[in-house]
Amino acid sequence: MQWTDDGLILGVRRHGETSVVLELFTRAHGRHLGLVRGGxxxxxxxxxxxxxxVRATWRARLEDHLGALAVEPLSARAGRLMERADALHGVGHLGGLLRLIPERDPHEALYEAAEVVADHLDDPTSAPALLVRLELAVLSELGFGLDLSSCAATGGVEDLIYVSPKSGRAVGREAGAPYAEKLFALPPFLVAGGANASPTAADVAAGFALTGYFLDTRVWGPRGMRPPDSRAAYLALLQRAA
Known part of the structure; x- marks a missing residue:
């Protein structure tokens, strides 16, 4: 068995005296482990x-074996990411999100999104909103996607400012007004057509509150997991900066 693919490094674990077990999130082969001799x-x-x-070539005698990886660097971001505490926590959170995806289950669109996030983790103006979007994408890939395209009550597509915690659907201003205290705020940058919006610190905080709730109730909680420390540390730095 052999394949070659591009992969974002999620983690590295020592193996023996000179080798490591490398954890990658690859474009066409999903999250994958492999032994790098001399790593x-x-x-x-x-x-x-x-x-x-890295560009990785994986080889194994059988498909279900750990296999060996030969790697070639493609994008060396780690050096600059290590210079910022928020970027370091962002790397940890990025890895934690992608580990929610079953091993060897390909998600090419999610890989492309993760690469964009990794490229911008040391940019405090864009990284937080990109991470919120990645959390939404992970929810969607796991089958728990939110429907933010139209109002759950009226079907309208204008003035969507809330999200129902029960249905995960958007709610318009007028329809949601009587229940505003029970609904999540829907920040403008997550509304259809708002991809180019410049989110405020409050918008980003609302986005993380929204995605955090659904990750906790639909993914972490049912799996007996706690929200990762890297996410909490990243949010604490954001709050301090704001």
Whole structure:
């Protein structure tokens, strides 16, 4: 068995004296593990850092084996990401989100989105909103996507400012007014057509509150998991900056 694919590094674990087990999120083969012989060498260690992208060739005798990986650096982001605390926590959170995807289950669109996020984690003006969008994308890939395209009560597409915690659907201003205290705020940058909106700190906080609730109730909670510490640390830094 053999394939070659591009992969975003999620984690590295020591194996023996000189090798590592590398965890990748690949474009066409999903989240995948493999043994990199000599991965702790001075030559390879700088490339095998979470947040970097490599071209990987995986080989194994049988499909269900761990297999061996040979890697070639493509994008070395880790060096600059290590210079910012928020970027480091962002890398950890990015890895935690992608680990929710079943191993070896391909999600090409999610891979492309993760690459964009990784490229911008050291940009405090764009990274938070991109991470919110990635959380929404992970929910969707796991089968728990939110419907933010029209009002759950009226079917209208204008003035969508709420989200129902029960249905995960958008709600318009007028229809939601009587229940506003029970609904989540829907920030403008998540509304259809709002991709180019410049979110405020309050918008980003509302986005994380929204995605956090559905991740907790539909993914983390049912799996017996707690929200990752990296997410909490990232949000704490955002709040402090705001």
């Amino acid at each position: 702790r060498s001075r030559k390879l260690q700088p490339a095998l850092q979470p947040g970097n992208t």
